[in-house]
Amino acid sequence: MVLYAAILETIDPKKDAELLTVHKAYLQKYIDDGRIFAKGPFTDHSGGLVIYKASSFEEAMELAENDPAVLHKSRRLTLKEWRSNIE
Template sequence: MILYAAILEMVDLKKDKEHLDIHIDYLNKNIEAGNIFAKGPFTDHSGGLVIYKANSFEEAKELVENDPAIKHGTRRYTLKEWKSNIE
């Protein structure tokens, strides 16, 4: 598995609050499926970070783009392959 860091930048805070529960449900389902290494919000409320486990960039991109926060336009994302230096 390759790790991919998705930075989910807040676009519409009010609209995001309306979709927050389904966003969290989506992430929790992917944690249970083994697709997420780590996740959490930024403390300044500007968005959050999700580190996905995937076999390819395309697979990680599909996971991000199926996130309700992305689908409903409350956040936009940047996706990068990421490597941990902690062994």
């Protein structure tokens, strides 16, 4: 399983605050089924990071693009394949 880092930069803070509950619920589904390795906000309040476990870039992109914060354009998505140096 490969890891993919979804960098979610907040671009509409008001809309983002309105979507926070559904954003968290969306991510919780994938935490529960083991497809999220880690997640959390940046301490400067500029957005957050989600690290998905996926079998391909396309699968990770589908998960990340369907996040309500991305769908409703309160956050801008940048997705990168990521490899942990901690084994």
